[in-house]
Amino acid sequence: MNKINKKISLAKKKWKDLEDNTEPIIYVGAASCGRAAGALELLNGIDQFLVENKVFARVIQVGCIGPCYLEPLVDIKLPEQPRVSYNNVNMKMLPAILKSHLLQGVPHAKLALGNFGNESFYDIPRFFDLPMLKPQVRIVLRNCGFVDPEDIDQYLALDGYRGLINALKMSPEDVIGVVRQAGLRGRGGAGFPTFKKWTVCRNSPGEQKYLICNADEGDPGAFMNRSLIESDPHALLEGMLIAGYAIGASKGIIYIRAEYPLAIERLKKAIGQMREYGLLGNKILDSDFSFDVKIKEGAGAFVCGEETALIGSIEGKRGMPRSRPPFPAISGLYGCPTIINNVETLGTLPNILRNGAEWYTKFGKEGNRGTKTFSLVGKVRRPGLIEVQLGTPLREIIFDIGGGVQKNFKAIQTGGPSGGCLSEEFLDLPVDYESLASVGSIMGSGGLIIMDDDTCIVDVARYFLDFTQKESCGKCVPCRVGTRHMVELLDKITHGDGTPEDLMALRTLGDTIKRGALCGLGQTAPNPVLTTLRYFRNEYLEHIKDGRCRATVCKDLIEYRVIKEKCTGCQSCVRVCPTGAISGPRSEPHNLDPTKCIKCRSCYEVCRFEAIAGDAIVIRSAEKRT
């Protein structure tokens, strides 16, 4: 205990030095998303600038603060000034920002986004007053974007591992009691009370018990877990220690997607530092609790997010679910009692144990306590990673935080490929486990996909079904054969060959699969189709009866045309057309031969985004077929 207290006071001192910096600090958001937006190039650019101008600044790579649409973010903190954040920085802007802020000591207010002080600074507003951030409550994500994820001292300085220290002072039963009182429910999607699962496992006989962290975030459109691990890996690891202590496990396994190389790298570094600090291994912090963590990389199978399939995969088998009971909490990995918790569930634990159950119950509402992270993506103006209290209405998430939709709002998909699409009438629905289930959707792990007029509902339903059908493990018939049939029917409709009877068949199939499938993947797979049939039936009927796709997405139902009055004859489209479908001399309106057109979109993009051209190419839904 003494050892860790020493480390903590050292860490706090280091943190204070960082806050009272005597030299400038530059923070660069360099999680995967920041990197995709060009953060690494900026890091080189900053180094070069510092060398060329012979100035010194400390450069720290931090994780993701959430507003992905503002990436890459570069923050500058001068001594005795608040940290100022610049958004969408590119190599062209970088010298101007650095010159003004770093060399002249004046923030480049025009390009700045927000400051992290207590009031506005040079007319730059507070970062957390920005509309996207103001309604959020950051508990799980509290450190993301602020700490260097590769430095355990920064985590310690911000009261990291305090939750573990508190837990180790209690009996495991009392820790379970605190989690019960806090009302924490599994954040992986199903929302099962965490304490119940733990109690079963704790009371199961067996020398060896396992704790598995499910970081197999396979939902397309969801990246909450990746962001948390990349930005604050110790939060997850501390949570694992607390859970392991509570259930009596001595071994922990993190099952993580191989597609997240940066997250894996940061976890490995974090685990190494924990060992150094005596936070892993035998007799952790001089208690009787021993625990070790191993990383297992997944190999690309969505179904392995299901707990029994995940266990099969760790054992080196095909990742196919088995029927339950027995539940893993009684007989799981190698037949031993096993608890599988989601990254976010585990990441929440340190906060509960640090601040107490009562503090946690202040957030959310009765039965749905606390906060939930969501990845808000699709056709929303401000996509990103957000955290809100449970029970927040969808409207607030989409319009206040997300800044609304680019065109007209059409639908929101909650819960990833196994969730439902909800229409405008549900915008006031509070986001909690029960409300979402009552309208045929699910909370899922937290993907929120916004769709607007440009999204075809039938195409989206087909997309999700096609995904689950491909990922079906093939063990049970309803899922293997049923989803395939559903995809075929949806294909037929998107090609314009559907009949009204197909809609009935889709419903019957969907209901049957829901009832008959073995695991969660099959049981939820029809949700996107069933909900869209319920809330967007008209769009299906338009495809069937009128052969029309109003969003101009379904290829067989659309055509490309040149509007002669708008065409400037610039020939840009002629150059990019791969099939020679567009022709015409310079400065005269071009012709588009529909028999040659393969609808590849090249001309459309050129016409809209190149300066000389002028929106002359349109995509229209075809006339009614006879």
Place this chain on the structure above:
Amino acid sequence: MPEPIESILAKHDRKQEELIPVLQDIQKEYGYISPESVKKISRYLRISENQIYGVSSFYAQFRFTEPGRHSLKVCLGTACHVRGGATLLEMLERSLGIHCGETTSDKRFDLERVACLGCCALSPVVQIDKEIYSRMTVNKLTEHLKDYE
């Protein structure tokens, strides 16, 4: 010279649970799982070749043919789909003359689809080797391809 399969195997225990990590390590080194390596794994872990194919073919990560020089991965996650990822894939299939999951005859490109790269806010994205290209359009992508020989 890639590390010999024997020395990769020697880093792992001779237990079935090591099968997936072994396959991953071999693929990392050689780019794919060859019939010879399956034979060697079978002898080392004492499980049948059938079983090894059974497990490895279940997971999307493993491939059984030699990869091309560059890997093209088109993200077809939900956000990318909604913003036109499928059009990008189609364009690549057409311009490279191969289907998704195949390698061009000159071994220049491998074309694959992935479920989600986790960069949804920057969609649609395409990954070429280790580089992720965000907010792609058909024409931008055509330009980027020229950088890879």
